[in-house]
Every structure is written in C-alpha cells, then in structure tokens.
Amino acid sequence: MxxxxxxxxxxxxxxxxxxxxxxxxxxxxxxxxxxxxxxxxxxxxxxxxxxxxxxxxxxxxxxxxxxxxxxxxxxxxxxxxxxxxxxxxxxxxxxxxxxxxxxxxxxxxxxxxxxxxxxxxxxxxxxxxxxxxxxxxxFRLPVRTDKTTLYVSGIDDVLISPSSNYSKVELNRLIRSGVKFTVSTTRTPAELMSIMNGTELKLPVIVMDGAAIYDIKEKKYLEMTYLSNSVSEEAERIISECGLNCFVNTMLDTTLLIYYGEFRNPAEKNLFETHSNSAYRNYISSEYRRKDDNERILYITVLAEKIDIFLLERRLRQKLGVSARISFSDSEYEGFMYLKVFSPMASKENMMSKLKEHTGAEKAVTFGSIRGKYDVYINDGGGNATVKKLKKICRSHGNF
Structure with missing residues (x-):
C-alpha cells in the first residue's frame, strides 16, 4: 500500500x-x-x-x-x-x-x-x-544463537506435537541457522524417520535406546553396541521357556535384520504386518538365521501381555544379572508391553559422549521428561513448549 x-x-x-x-x-x-x-x-x-x-x-x-x-x-x-x-x-x-x-x-x-x-x-x-x-x-532481527553446544532432545512426551506444525517449522529454522540439534530415542531409525518427517535433522541421532548412533544424511550406522552372543542365547532360552516369542535385532554389515519366530499373540502379528513393508526394516524368519560367532546382536524385543512381561523381566534379571540391561515400556497395543534386552554398555549416556565426538561439540544440553535425568525437564507435554525452551536457551548461549 x-x-x-x-x-x-x-x-x-x-x-x-x-x-x-x-x-x-x-x-x-x-x-x-x-x-x-x-x-x-x-x-x-x-x-x-x-x-x-x-x-x-x-x-x-x-x-x-x-x-x-x-x-x-x-x-x-x-x-x-x-x-x-x-x-x-x-x-x-x-x-x-x-x-x-x-x-x-x-x-x-x-x-x-x-x-x-x-x-x-x-x-x-x-x-x-x-x-x-x-x-x-x-528479514530477520539480528539474534545471536549458540552454535557450539549440542542440543539433544527426546521424542515421546518431549518433542512430538501432533496438533501443530509450529515445532517443526521453528526447529528447522534453528537448524538452518546453525544450531546443533538432534534427538535421542528408544525407537528404530525407521520409526524416527516416520515421526520426524518434515524436520530437517542434519546431525546423527541416538536410536534404539542407546544401542546405536545413526547418520540420517548418509543413511548408515556410525556406532553400535552389541549384546554378547552367549548372553543373547541365554536370554532367548529363557524367553522360549516362558512360552513367548522374541524379535532379535541384528546387524549384517550396515543393514538391520530382525529375526522373528512363531507369533504367540495378535499384537506381535499386527506389529509384523504393520512394519514389515518398511524400507528401513528387514524381517526374516528365524528358520533362516545363522547362529554363529560372527552374528552381531543389537538387542532383543519381546511384545507380550503385561503379566507375562513382568514375570519374564524377573527371570531375566535373576539369570543374567549385570551382563545385560533390561528395559520395559508400554506399547501401542492395549494390555501389552515391550521388554528389551541390551548390552549393559548400550545406553544413551555412553552414546552421548560418542555423539559429541562425531559433532565436534564440547558441551551438550539434554531435554527429557524424567526429572533429574536430563538437563532440561519437560513436564508440560512437550512439542511447542519444548521448542520455545530450546530457542530461549540457544539465545542465552546454553545457559538455563
């Protein structure tokens, strides 16, 4: 005008x-x-x-x-x-x-x-x-942002905001301005790519609850922590004795292979049917699995009813002790839970130090929904609120 x-x-x-x-x-x-x-x-x-x-x-x-x-x-x-x-x-x-x-x-x-x-x-x-x-x-007002600190955020209850695209737009703007931002998740790269679709992540990400670091741009794994073959064999034996099936996630070169046995519940079958067509997942029947010393196992997953998971978790801890890290979490299927068996060295904390080496960052600030475990505690559902906190910290040069 x-x-x-x-x-x-x-x-x-x-x-x-x-x-x-x-x-x-x-x-x-x-x-x-x-x-x-x-x-x-x-x-x-x-x-x-x-x-x-x-x-x-x-x-x-x-x-x-x-x-x-x-x-x-x-x-x-x-x-x-x-x-x-x-x-x-x-x-x-x-x-x-x-x-x-x-x-x-x-x-x-x-x-x-x-x-x-x-x-x-x-x-x-x-x-x-x-x-x-x-x-x-x-046009942008001249704002100085911290481009040296590595900012790492969880996803579930922290970053996902299905009702708004604000978080994706603002995250992309921060990333384009040079802010070192990435995520750490319990999910696989396939799930991560689907959930974070539209977000322009450039740095490697911590996936599978600390079992690996994945380079999104190069589409390859940079770091992996494997479960001992003997521990895996013992865990699979216990799982079988409990009458349950498991998914064994292994690495062949840089390809993730997921071996599965006979399904024991509808949740397992639905999980397989939903994810088996993904370009990032390779499901293979256990009958074709080669169990040898060269097999590299990232972790084992069990999807079963809650009571079975709690009983299995107790037996695994008794038998495996400190030779494995066992975690369990709610699933997307009502009445069912996930249980996962990792190497004791497979943790987000251990992978964080390696991630700083890959990104050249000396300092890292983490965002999460568990009080006392992360630098920035997210208790308001995450999403837009998390990104606003990230912007504020970036502009105060990592001070929070």
Whole structure:
C-alpha cells in the first residue's frame, strides 16, 4: 500500500495494489527457499498470462469485436493454450498464476479505452509484490544463537506435537541457522524417520535406546553396541521357556535384520504386518538365521501381555544379572508391553559422549521428561513448549 501511495506521485499509471498484495501474500512461506521458489513460479505465471492476455487484446482490437458474450467464450477457449504452455515449459505450478493473470486481463479489461497499459501495470504490480514478499520473508532481527553446544532432545512426551506444525517449522529454522540439534530415542531409525518427517535433522541421532548412533544424511550406522552372543542365547532360552516369542535385532554389515519366530499373540502379528513393508526394516524368519560367532546382536524385543512381561523381566534379571540391561515400556497395543534386552554398555549416556565426538561439540544440553535425568525437564507435554525452551536457551548461549 505504501508503494502504491508513492506511485501516485509518479507521471505514470498508478497500478492496482490488490495484485501486488496477492503476489506478496503468496510468496510468504515458512522457509526462504520455498519463498524464492514461489516467487519464481509467480513470475513465470505472470509473464505467461500477460503475454497471452496481450495477444488476446490485440486480436480483438484487430477484429474490432466488442460483443461481451463472444469475448467471454473466446477467453474460455483461449485459456487452453495458456495452460498447455506451462506444461510444455515444465512449469505446471505456474499454471494457476498464468490463468489468473490472463483472465484478469481478458475478462476485465477487454473493453477499456487503453487496455495495453493495464497489461504493463499488471506485470509491474506483481513484481512489486514479489519483491516485497521475498524481502519480508527473508528479514530477520539480528539474534545471536549458540552454535557450539549440542542440543539433544527426546521424542515421546518431549518433542512430538501432533496438533501443530509450529515445532517443526521453528526447529528447522534453528537448524538452518546453525544450531546443533538432534534427538535421542528408544525407537528404530525407521520409526524416527516416520515421526520426524518434515524436520530437517542434519546431525546423527541416538536410536534404539542407546544401542546405536545413526547418520540420517548418509543413511548408515556410525556406532553400535552389541549384546554378547552367549548372553543373547541365554536370554532367548529363557524367553522360549516362558512360552513367548522374541524379535532379535541384528546387524549384517550396515543393514538391520530382525529375526522373528512363531507369533504367540495378535499384537506381535499386527506389529509384523504393520512394519514389515518398511524400507528401513528387514524381517526374516528365524528358520533362516545363522547362529554363529560372527552374528552381531543389537538387542532383543519381546511384545507380550503385561503379566507375562513382568514375570519374564524377573527371570531375566535373576539369570543374567549385570551382563545385560533390561528395559520395559508400554506399547501401542492395549494390555501389552515391550521388554528389551541390551548390552549393559548400550545406553544413551555412553552414546552421548560418542555423539559429541562425531559433532565436534564440547558441551551438550539434554531435554527429557524424567526429572533429574536430563538437563532440561519437560513436564508440560512437550512439542511447542519444548521448542520455545530450546530457542530461549540457544539465545542465552546454553545457559538455563
């Protein structure tokens, strides 16, 4: 509106601020790269529509046709080559803008005394809007953020916010500004990629409750802690004696293989059917498993009813003692729980020191929902609140 006001003092047509405002609003996006892409698409669409609009006006002036009904029908037919041109140029996203510009010229200004000047001003209005939109979108107040500290957050009850995209947008902005942010989770890389879809994680992540560090960009494991084969054999024997099935997660080179036996409950079967098609998981029947000294076992998972899990956990602790780390947690299946058997060295704390080496960070700040275990305690459901706390700490250079 300010630019339009200034143009009223110039010895040329003033233009219409409506078109500039539309272009500016369309260009404004959460990220600067999408803003520039939208600006480019808008520019291509505007020029294409303007060229066809000008040709349309010249044709009707040449033929001296002023019947409105004929103009409208002709414009409807003329829009076909407008759309097709964007397809030929492989600019399909610009098709909408081309059509809007063309129709605004053909249907609104075909009967003006000087319609050609409108075409020029229509293009000028749009480019003014594009320039302002990109400028507004790229403008940031000068804020210093901590780019040396490693910030590590949990996911469940800490970072996930299904009701809002705010956390993803703000996280991406922090990551793009150079903040060293990553996550630590009990989940596998496959589950992590699904949950964090849309978040531009760049640094390696701690997965499988500290059993491994996974590089998302390179799609490979950087660090792994294996369960002793003898301990694994004993754990599997106890699980079998309790009448339960288990999933044995092993590494073959850099590929995760999950061996499974005969399913003992509907939750196991549903878990398999839901996850077996994932590109990050490789489920293999136990009958094809080669049990030898070269087998590298990350951890063992059992999915069973709560009472069976508690009984199994007691037996495992009695038999395995400190030779294994046993954890259990609620599952997505009502009445069922997960139990996992890890190497005693497989922990998030041990992997944190290795993660700092991989990222070059000397200091780390952790976010979690267990009081006393993490540097920043999250007790309000996480999500947007966690990201706001992260922003505040980043801008105070790691002080909290």
């Amino acid at each position: 300010a630019v339009y006001f200034i143009r009223t003092f110039l010895p040329v047509e003033n233009g219409i601020p409506f078109y500039g405002a539309l272009a500016a609003l369309w260009c404004i996006q959460p990220y600067s790269d999408t803003t520039k892409n939208n600006a480019f698409q808008r520019s291509v669409g505007t020029l294409t529509g303007a060229v066809y609009g000008l040709l349309f006006l010249l044709m009707f002036r040449r033929l001296d046709l002023v019947i409105p009904e004929f103009v409208y029908i002709s414009a409807s037919i003329f829009i076909i080559p407008v759309i097709y041109t964007t397809v030929v140029m492989n600019k399909r996203n610009a098709s909408f803008f081309s059509c809007v510009v063309f129709l605004s010229i053909a249907l609104t200004h075909s009967f003006d005394a000087d319609p050609y000047l409108f075409v020029l001003n229509r293009v000028i209005d749009t480019f003014i809007g594009i320039i302002i939109g990109v400028a507004v979108n790229d």
